[in-house]
Amino acid sequence: RKEVEQDPGPFNVPEGATVAFNCTYSNSASQSFFWYRQDCRKEPKLLMSVYSSGNEDGRFTAQLNRASQYISLLIRDSKLSDSATYLCAVIGSGNTGKLIFGQGTTLQVKP
């Protein structure tokens, strides 16, 4: 079983739709959680850190569920420019800085 798992998609949604991605992790001692966005042929860019209490940044909401060991990303009012691959990343125990990435979920927003 992979340490961090995501549904690769693709998720094809119309503009204005709400879409949600989940990411599960296997190490219950994991300490930090992140969502990155990666555009084609570019480096991953940090979208959001995921806090225990959940956090929101504009149209984006991230949640952490420690009991079920998953994190989620909700995108409201999807824009064409949201089309990208969304990577979840987890740091395990020990605060080593070692990011373990999921395989990414591809989102395609259509007009």
Next chain:
Amino acid sequence: SAVISQKPSRDICQRGTSLTIQCQVDSQVTMMFWYRQQPGQSLTLIATANQGSEATYESGFVIDKFPISRPNLTFSTLTVSNMSPEDSSIYLCSVEVYREEPYEQYFGPGTRLTVT
């Protein structure tokens, strides 16, 4: 965040040769990392570049194949040695920025390596 640059941005190399990739940060950082992203895959950590001591390698990666230098807190190099076509990947450095927990990690633009 931090401004991170990498050189070269891309290269095409012959098998059996070596390539050294440079990573420069605009501020001093404690933690620097090297990742690999193979075609169509996600990112995998190669090693943590430690300043003043040997890099810490992840399972499946060895110093002879991927020697790393970290001479100071703003610079690191990764060498891909004795290359084969399987080494064709994007190689990315990242740095950890301390503002408040969780410490966030930012990536350089990557080096796209093709081995023929």
